[in-house]
């Protein structure tokens with residue numbers, strides 16, 4: 001459905017426009033306003049996909065209406081309606097952000113074409129805005145290597161879908177960061193992303209942790225409790241270290257994924273949940289499958305989209321950027337002076353064997369900021385960056 005608002009003081013013109021547009025398609029829903037004030041009021045209260053606005057009107061003219069609407073809802077395209085003699089004005093309105101103009105009396109084809117184009121553009125603007133949705137600063141993903149650029153482009157494409165994503169890579173490479181991006185760029189941000197570290201929860205507790213339990217279902221279960229899947233309803237569940245999950249828990253997760261419903265431990269009542277599952281592991285799941293430790297059917301359910309985060313050693317060009325990023329961040333957090341890195345120091349750090357762990361890199365930067373000279377030298381690196 002496309003909601004279209006006509007702001008026009010002449011009722012005859014309003015009627016003609018409404019008739020032409022609403023007869024063109026059942027998906028066009030046309031509303032009217034007799035003057036600019038009423039028009040703006042409607043725009044503030046409701047969302048429209050397109051506005052047609054007369055230029056010459058009493059009370060408030062079209063130029064003013066255009067400027068006001070652009071301030072409150074800049075994404076709505078506005079097509080101006082110009083009468084005889086205000087062609088120049090009509091052209092000017094486009095400089096002020098009008099999408100296009102049509103002349104009175106409206107030509108049927110031109111009108112309908114303009115409406116279609118404007119609606120298409122609206123969709124594009126909204127789409128772009130959504131894609132550009134910023135991920136909060138807390139989850140900045142630094143890096144210009146091909147690998148990072150590729151990962152970001154996959155995130156852009158996948159985040160808005162409900163496709164399940166399996167993120168693989170060595171420890172501390174940024175898998176959790178990728179999961180946060182997937183959530184923050186999705187349409188699920190009104191609900192939380194709930195993280196479960198499957199390796200940290202004893203296997204006998206994981207089921208109740210994920211799906212909840214009812215009172216009395218096991219010793220210590222003294223009241224009903226919702227699990228992480230329920231808590232994340234409408235949002236994302238991030239199953240970190242999924243490769244460490246017990247086979248019995250894997251069977252339960254499989255059911256949740258297959259049927260989109262869960263039941264609390266000790267209850268046979270099904271609860272419908274709407275969650276997007278993102279999982280991560282540093283294990284080679286194919287190997288785990290061949291050795292009987294991971295269910296192949298679960299793997300296929302989880303790995304609709306695979307994102308491999310490479311070790312730092314495989315994207316060395318990102319190391320200087322990361323060092324600078326952490327140096328600024330640490331100085332800011334701890335209120336210490338920003339130190340610079342000499343070129344030799346930077347080169348040496350870039351060559352180190354980082355095994356892929358970004359946490360380790362951050363620790364080294366922190367140590368150098370505290371212990372190194374005001375310009376961190378190669379000697380500082382040799383002295384303090386050893387692992």
Ligand SMILES: Nc1ncnc2c1ncn2[C@@H]1O[C@H](COP(=O)(O)OP(=O)(O)OP(=O)(O)O)[C@@H](O)[C@H]1O
Pocket residue numbers: 140141142143169170171172173174175176177178240282322325358359
């Ligand atoms: N590209 C990056 N830019 C900036 N910071 C990053 C980047 N990648 C990772 N980090 C930071 O490094 C730390 C480790 O990242 P993260 O926790 O996402 O790794 P992980 O692969 O999930 O680790 P683990 O396997 O141990 O769970 C975090 O503090 C994260 O913010």
